[in-house]
Amino acid sequence: MSWLGVKGADRAADALRESWRLGRFPHALLFAGPEGVGKKTLARGLAQAILCEARPALSLVACGLCPSCVQVIGESHPDLMEVKRPEDKQELPVQVVRELCDWFGLKPMRGPGKVAIVDDADDLTTEASNAFLKTLEEPPPGAVLVLISTSIEVLLPTILSRCQVVRFDPLPLAVVAELLLERGLAGGLGEATRLAALGEGSASRSILLADPEFARFRRGLIDQLGGEHGFAPPELAARTLAFLRQAGKEAVEQRRRGVLVAGELARFFRGVLETGLGLEPPCPLPEDAPPRDALALELEPEDAIALVERCLRVEYELERRLYLPLVVESFMHDVGVVLNRGREIVLTAVAE
Ligand SMILES: [Zn+2]
Structure with a gap:
């Protein structure tokens, strides 16, 4: 099954859909799981679905065609911000977090809400983590913050306790094999299955190994x-x-x-x-x-x-x-x- 552009992340997708349907969608999510299992893809798909201007209220499926969806796809939506650790840094600097929190505090430009995605949340410094706390405690109305982490044990308990943790499992090998075949990275099902097994359920790892x-x-x-x-x-x-x-x-x-x-x-x-x-x-x-x-x-x-x-x-x-x-x-x-x-x-x- 594919949801929000991700195949195989069923446990995470079910949890998100269910809280949306019940009207209890959290303001802060922590996507936790190994590398290459669709965390970032799902975060972007979720952002698009939340910001979509043409979806029915109870469903969390983006239309893909409205002006908001087009802007998300084109990475130019004013109410979506994505930050990650700068390439030349070992940590996610406090300055990046402060800018993100300031941006979050401003009114949305287009619709009722805003979404921010923080990749490499494992690399938040203590100072940067602390800078997040106020936003995590009192998020602006309609705001959704998604933190992405591969090793949540390094995150500060103060961050963890304020987020709903959404766990991602390694992808089923059949899903990875299918993806390798779709992208023409394996000569046949046998090779695709071997590469999927080598990648241990991480699509990005299998792609590199191919x-x-x-x-x-x-x-x-x-x-x-x-x-x-x-x-x-x-x-x-x-x-x-x-x-x-x-x-x-x-x-x-x-x-x-x-x-x-x-x-x-x-x-x-x-x-x-x-x-x-x-x-x-x-x-x-x-x-x-x-x-x-x-x-x-x-x-x-x-x-x-x-x-x-x-x-x-x-x-x-x-x-x-x-x-x-x-x-x-x-x-x-x-x-x-x-x-x-x-x-x-x-x-x-x-x-x-
Ligand atoms: Zn849309």
Whole structure:
């Protein structure tokens, strides 16, 4: 089922529709759930539906044609504001929140209400969170504020207690597979299903994983780390860095690719740990099984745990915008300490 342009977010959609129908729609919502499951799409769809000037009062479905809908689609609606953390900042600055609250306090330009969407709400500073409190406590009539968060545990309790939390689940794999096929990103249902399983219910993750260049790099990296020969950490770091830089000129694109690589390695080493413990880990790509099984025989469980943790630290460091070359070099160094033990190191040519 698709509602407000989002497929698969059924639990969230049901909760919103029900409170609208009962006339108890909250003024502050917190959309919480993993990356890539439709939170932002649903927030925008909801904004359009609320601001639509031609929908029946009890229904929360935008007409798509009225002047208000046209402005929302064209990102020029005067009563809709969307803010997020600036690209070059680690946090959502208080200034952005103050501007948003001032804007919220002004009368709507078009209709009876206003909607604001705050992406990256996890990155609100304490000062910025506090700047929100008055608006959250006494929202102007007709105002709806949607905060978007991937890890609500980092939000201040004062913010949490003033919002209605709408939880988003990982998307059903069939929904992600269908989306990949619709966009021509998978050759057939089998490939689409494998990519959906790799993405673990995140559409954005599956889309990134569908990139053939990424698949090639991932294969080479896992085969090298799990192979019988050791590797030279500086050389593998240089190769990885070159691959991350191919993602685009912008640091944000390079980091996003880095997070994806680290996530894939974390999954691989988790598989090594589970195999070593005699469990049967899920393995969407059959090619991962031989290097995984070989490492499982060789490594102690604590080594595998250390490797998983090291990968997760890279994700954290990249999200905190640490200097990319440093993150990659120190990661390869640490991984090399574990994986190169007792192995002969073989240098391979650096691929550009
Ligand atoms: Zn409309």
